[in-house]
Amino acid sequence: MLTKAIRELYITNLAVKKNEKALVFTDTLLPDEDITEEDNKRRKALVVVARxxxxxxxEICGHMSFLTYPSLRTHGSEPPKEIWAAAFGSEVVKELEGIGILEDLIGKKEIDEVLKRTIHSIIRENKADAVDVVIALSNFSTSHTKFRDEKRTNNLAACLGGAEKVFITAPNGTDIAIGIKGRKALPDTGNLTLPGSFGNLPAGEVFVAPVEGTTEGVLVLEWAPTFKLASPVTVKIENGLVKSVSGNDPYAKKLEAKLNENPDFRNVAELGIGTNDKAKRADNILESEKILGTIHIAFGDNSTFGGKVRTPFHQDFVIFNPTVKILKEKEEKIILKQGKLLAF
Structure with missing residues (x-):
């Protein structure tokens, strides 16, 4: 079953050709990582799956590289230099180091337009050394192999297009308003066959970067990324930033400590709506955020999909049974009612 799912990933999702080069990598546990026993087992098993x-x-590609590196502890961090060299070639890394920009790239620091053009030029000049496909393993699920309903996802993205605000409520007390005027809602269909495509699997969501400074309200978390919380955690949001985190569950303090590491970590970075009716697991964030009828909110980095915040952190949280209303062309419309997607 797993081998079949992996083959589908290469053939269906990525359309890898026999003469192409691929890189697969994952991270390994640090001895002192503060994670649950279940997460410990999952992370150790992940290395086996990545292999x-x-x-x-x-069996499918012309050339395959497999690498691991010690965990960087933070979701959304760029991998270390060795992975960049494997992906783009050692000459690219050497030249980026030579102009003093590699460390900034890995640290997700702001890059001006002049340097961006220089970086693109270096990569183009050495493109023969680069791999064609990069697969990073942080979680693994097989539900994407059964998800081929692109129509629902594309229609929802079109519906969100041109909307100014999104209002979200849920039975658990979640009540937030998000400004998305001028931001593009992107469909994640699992089709990664075109050059430059990127995404995560399983597929099945529409996501958008909120306009910075516009999100207001209360987010009530019942799930951490990989486990159910013993009691809810309340996140108060003002001016697009997390103002406070509270709750009796130990995860509240853990999340607050992480957000305290960098002011940009508090940025409300993403709104996503799940469209995958085959996704079921609530304890695997890459799958749970795709569950049909859920929404997810992420904090931190959104620089790769239309936002302005570039920082080495991105963490999603899923809300179940939400009601979602959009404001578009001066009219309000409910598109999701208590977890039921309407007319898509």
Whole structure:
């Protein structure tokens, strides 16, 4: 079953050709990581799965590289220099180091337009050294192999297009308003076959970067990214930033400590709506955020999909049974009612 799912990833999602080069990588546990026992087991098993992804890929691709590196502890961090060299070639890394920009790239610091053009030029000049496909393993699910309903996702993205505000409520007390005027709602269909495509699997969501400074309200968390909380955690949001985190569950203090590391970590970075009716697992964030009828809110970085905040952190949180209303062309419209997607 797993081998079949992995083959589908290469053939259906990525359309990898026999003469192409691929890189598979994952991170490994640090001895002192503060995670649950269940997460510990999952992370150790993930290395085995990543190795299997590489092994199956060797049968399909012309060339395969498999690398691991010690955990960087933070979701949304760029991988270390060794991974960049494997992906783009050692000459690219050497030249980026030579102009003093590699460290800024890995640290997700702001890059001006002049430097961006220089970076693109270096990569283009050495494109023969780069791999064609990069697969990073942080979670693994097989539901994407059964998800082929692109129509629902594309229609929802079109509906959100041109909207000015989104209002979200849920039975657990969540009540937030998000400004998205001028921001593009992007469909994640699992089709990663075109050059430059990127995404995560399983597929099945529409996501948008909120306009910075516009999100207001209360987000009530019942799930951490990989486990159910013993009691709800309340996140208060003002002017697009997390103002406070409270709750009796130990995760409240853990999340607050992480957000305190960098002011940009508090940025409300993403609104997503799940469209995958095959996704079921609530304890795997890459799958749970795709569950049909859910919404998710992320904090931190959104620089790769239309936002203005570039920072080495991005963490999603899923809300179940939400009601979502949009304001578009001076009219309000409910598109999701208590977890039921309407007319898509």
């Amino acid at each position: 299997q992804v590489a092994d199956v890929g060797m």
